[in-house]
Amino acid sequence: xxxxxxxxxxxxxxRQLDRPRAQEVSAHAQGCAACRTLMRALERESRLLxxxxxxEDEPLPARLKEFQERAKRSLQWIWGVAFGLAATGAYALxxxxxxxxxxxxxxxxxxxxxxxxxxxxxxxFWKGWQSMITLLEATALxxxxxxxxxxxxxxxxxxxxxxxxxxxxCAVVALPQAVSASEFRKGHSVEVRExxxxxxxxxxxxxxxxxxxxxxxxxxAFSQDVGVSGHVTGDVIAFAHTLRIGGxxxxxxxxxxxxxxxxxxxxxxxxxxxxxxxxxxSGNIGGSITAFAENLNVDGKxxxxxxxFSKHVSISGVVGGGIQAKGGTMSIGATGEVGGPVRFEGxxxxxxxxxxxxxxxxxxxxxxxxxxxxxxxxxxxxxxxTAAFILFGLVLLMLLPKFGRETISAAEQFGAPIGLGVxxxxxxxxxxxxxxxxxxxxxxxxxxxxxxxxxxxxxELVVGTVVGNWILGRGSSSWEIVGRMALGFVLVRIAYxxxxxxxxxxxxxxxxxxxxxxxxxxxxFYRRFQPxxxxxxxxxxxxxxxxxxxxxxxxxxxx
Amino acid sequence: xxxPVKTDPTEAITRxxxxxxxxxxELYRDYAPAIFRFCRRALPTREDAEDATMEVFMKLxxxxxxxxxxxxxxxxxxxxxxxxxxxxxxxxxxxxxxETEDVDSVPLEHPDANQLDKLIEQRTSEEVRKALNKLGAxxxxxxxxxxxxxxxxxxxxxxxxxxxxxxGVVLLRARHELRQALERTSALAAGGAT
Numbered sequence: 055x056x057x058x059x060x061x062x063x064x065x066x067x068x069r070q071l072d073r074p075r076a077q078e079v080s081a082h083a084q085g086c087a088a089c090r091t092l093m094r095a096l097e098r099e100s101r102l103l104x105x106x107x108x109x110e111d112e113p114l115p116a117r118l119k120e121f122q123e124r125a126k127r128s129l130q131w132i133w134g135v136a137f138g139l140a141a142t143g144a145y146a147l148x149x150x151x152x153x154x155x156x157x158x159x160x161x162x163x164x165x166x167x168x169x170x171x172x173x174x175x176x177x178x179f180w181k182g183w184q185s186m187i188t189l190l191e192a193t194a195l196x197x198x199x200x201x202x203x204x205x206x207x208x209x210x211x212x213x214x215x216x217x218x219x220x221x222x223x224c225a226v227v228a229l230p231q232a233v234s235a236s237e238f239r240k241g242h243s244v245e246v247r248e249x250x251x252x253x254x255x256x257x258x259x260x261x262x263x264x265x266x267x268x269x270x271x272x273x274x275a276f277s278q279d280v281g282v283s284g285h286v287t288g289d290v291i292a293f294a295h296t297l298r299i300g301g302x303x304x305x306x307x308x309x310x311x312x313x314x315x316x317x318x319x320x321x322x323x324x325x326x327x328x329x330x331x332x333x334x335x336s337g338n339i340g341g342s343i344t345a346f347a348e349n350l351n352v353d354g355k356x357x358x359x360x361x362x363f364s365k366h367v368s369i370s371g372v373v374g375g376g377i378q379a380k381g382g383t384m385s386i387g388a389t390g391e392v393g394g395p396v397r398f399e400g401x402x403x404x405x406x407x408x409x410x411x412x413x414x415x416x417x418x419x420x421x422x423x424x425x426x427x428x429x430x431x432x433x434x435x436x437x438x439x440t441a442a443f444i445l446f447g448l449v450l451l452m453l454l455p456k457f458g459r460e461t462i463s464a465a466e467q468f469g470a471p472i473g474l475g476v477x478x479x480x481x482x483x484x485x486x487x488x489x490x491x492x493x494x495x496x497x498x499x500x501x502x503x504x505x506x507x508x509x510x511x512x513x514e515l516v517v518g519t520v521v522g523n524w525i526l527g528r529g530s531s532s533w534e535i536v537g538r539m540a541l542g543f544v545l546v547r548i549a550y551x552x553x554x555x556x557x558x559x560x561x562x563x564x565x566x567x568x569x570x571x572x573x574x575x576x577x578x579f580y581r582r583f584q585p586x587x588x589x590x591x592x593x594x595x596x597x598x599x600x601x602x603x604x605x606x607x608x609x610x611x612x613x
Numbered sequence: 614x615x616x617p618v619k620t621d622p623t624e625a626i627t628r629x630x631x632x633x634x635x636x637x638x639e640l641y642r643d644y645a646p647a648i649f650r651f652c653r654r655a656l657p658t659r660e661d662a663e664d665a666t667m668e669v670f671m672k673l674x675x676x677x678x679x680x681x682x683x684x685x686x687x688x689x690x691x692x693x694x695x696x697x698x699x700x701x702x703x704x705x706x707x708x709x710x711x712e713t714e715d716v717d718s719v720p721l722e723h724p725d726a727n728q729l730d731k732l733i734e735q736r737t738s739e740e741v742r743k744a745l746n747k748l749g750a751x752x753x754x755x756x757x758x759x760x761x762x763x764x765x766x767x768x769x770x771x772x773x774x775x776x777x778x779x780x781g782v783v784l785l786r787a788r789h790e791l792r793q794a795l796e797r798t799s800a801l802a803a804g805g806a807t
Contacts, residue, residue: 057723059633065781065787070766084691099733099788100760106741107654107761114646129660467660528667581704 475573513571
């Protein structure tokens with residue numbers, strides 16, 4: 055006897071066969087135990103499925119307990135106030151800040167990128183063109199990671215893909231390069247003896263470190279007391295209590311320490327975080343000094359500029375470039391020579407000896423210790439700025455309502471936007487700098503920086519809207535969304551004002567907001583521009599396969 | 614066989630249509646748990662289901678005026694939810710090109726009923742739900758529409774964008790996938806036990 059196929063049995067059980075066929079199947083099943091058993095098994099399977107799906111395994115989430123009817127509350131009157139404040143703010147902003155800044159900068163001969171170029175291209179961060187190759191490598195890695203994410207996204211969730219991608223990147227970045235060329239030395243006291251030559255980088259961990267020989271690479275020292283009287287062809291990177299450079303360093307010094315003394319020669323730059331830094335009269339630094347120090351004494355010779363944040367700066371030696379200093383006091387002795395402009399911003403007027411040789415008089419700006427929050431203008435400006443931001447958000451939402459909703463929806467996923475935000479926050483400026491260097495890519499680089507800045511300013515609004523949604527529930531109309539944005543933004547601002555009293559927390563808070571918001575915008579962009587199936591056909595109707603030969607699908611007919 | 618349905622909603626619907634917020638609240642309280650569970654079964658994550666539930670009810674609030682009271686409210690509600698979930702999956706590109714290709718390859722055979730019995734007996738609901746999560750979106754969606762919300766073949770065909778004649782094929786194919794997922798779980802458990 056021919057048995058019924060599974061499809062026929064299923065359609066029969068689901069009452070999808072037409073009457074004659076159903077009667078045929080029914081008659082067959084009465085005489086065929088195998089088919090009856092199959093039907094019973096299929097029925098059991100259906101019941102199992104229904105039971106599994108209907109079972110209340112998860113309670114209704116708290117946020118779904120009540121429909122967010124509060125969304126309907128109108129907050130439109132706020133916009134009248136906000137608009138007025140914002141218009142006032144825009145005018146006051148221009149006349150009070152932008153115009154005077156422009157004039158001051160022009161008078162001071164400041165280009166917008168002077169500080170950046172001092173820090174990056176002339177200063178302590180610049181490692182030469184080799185570092186650009188590293189940047190290119192990093193960009194190549196980022197591109198690869200992007201491809202990886204695109205490949206992965208069909209298989210795993212977007213957030214997971216982003217997390218994997220970031221973790222992979224971190225792992226690659228953390229991999230030590232040319233491990234075989236590096237040397238590690240540990241102990242109570244370690245040294246590179248006189249006459250000894252280390253090829254490659256060396257990592258030294260000890261209470262006392264002495265380098266009397268030659269290191270043909272970088273020196274990484276973690277120690278109480280580090281002394282370099284030999285020759286280092288690369289950089290000296292040190293975390294120590296004391297660092298003395300008596301020998302020759304062809305690269306840079308980058309150090310976090312208590313005391314730095316340079317009596318030898320450093321060919322490039324010094325980036326230091328320390329209590330006390332002294333460039334001895336016999337010492338020589340070819341590049342610039344960027345320092346965050348309590349005291350800085352320059353008695354020796356410095357090839358280029360000084361950028362310093364310190365309690366006290368004393369110059370008795372030769373500075374080839376200019377000085378930009380912020381801090382308590384500054385003195386330039388009779389033997390001091392400065393080849394560039396000297397700008398000092400601090401508590402006390404600089405003491406300049408009459409014998410000092412300066413390219414131009416010292417520009418001094420006195421610090422005014424005012425507690426901002428005791429000033430009533432502070433609050434007025436806060437309100438004006440807040441209103442201006444909200445107005446900005448309002449305009450954006452009115453111009454791009456759908457994209458705004460998509461961004462907010464993306465921000466509510468947390469993991470993916472924050473992961474992507476980290477990438478965008480750090481990756482885009484790097485990519486833009488590289489693009490600008492190629493000159494051909496200059497417009498692209500500038501455009502990228504422009505978009506990045508726009509995203510940065512919008513990030514706080516996105517986060518504010520999410521906070522507003524937490525409080526009032528999701529809004530459906532544009533005005534409801536704007537209301538949530540305003541409320542959330544104000545709350546974020548208030549919270550941030552308190553946080554900003556502690557600088558580290560302020561930085562962390564700002565970073566969190568920026569990466570979260572920027573990530574959400576990027577995610578919305580990504581979703582917007584990914585290819586979609588033609589609208590109106592949810593899954594793309596597919597060409598139907600031929601029907602089973604013994605199955606007649608027709609109207610619903612009871613068996 | 615259908616998802617739990619609360620008391621007759623006709624009066625609440627009439628009042629909600631007239632703008633009574635309390636009536637809308639009643640409808641929401643009565644139907645939100647079932648819709649959430651529907652979305653939870655159909656979508657990959659809990660967060661997606663939460664969002665979808667909220668969005669379905671927002672759509673409902675706007676579309677309530679279009680509801681024809683001569684028809685079942687819960688059926689209408691499930692159809693809106695199904696369309697929304699399927700649209701969400703489509704937008705996220707969680708679609709199954711593979712399924713589209715091989716959906717016609719359902720073997721017309723008479724499987725061993727004892728083997729099927731053996732596979733499904735002693736299966737807990739939790740195991741079935743876990744297996745469901747491993748299915749392709751179309752297969753899972755079809756099973757949820759049919760066995761959770763008791764949607765008709767016509768409604769399923771409409772929601773999935775397939776011809777009605779092939780809903781049975783999609784469902785059978787989905788069952789096969791489910792069985793394979795359950796078998797894999799058993800094999801893994803057996804492997805882990807040894």
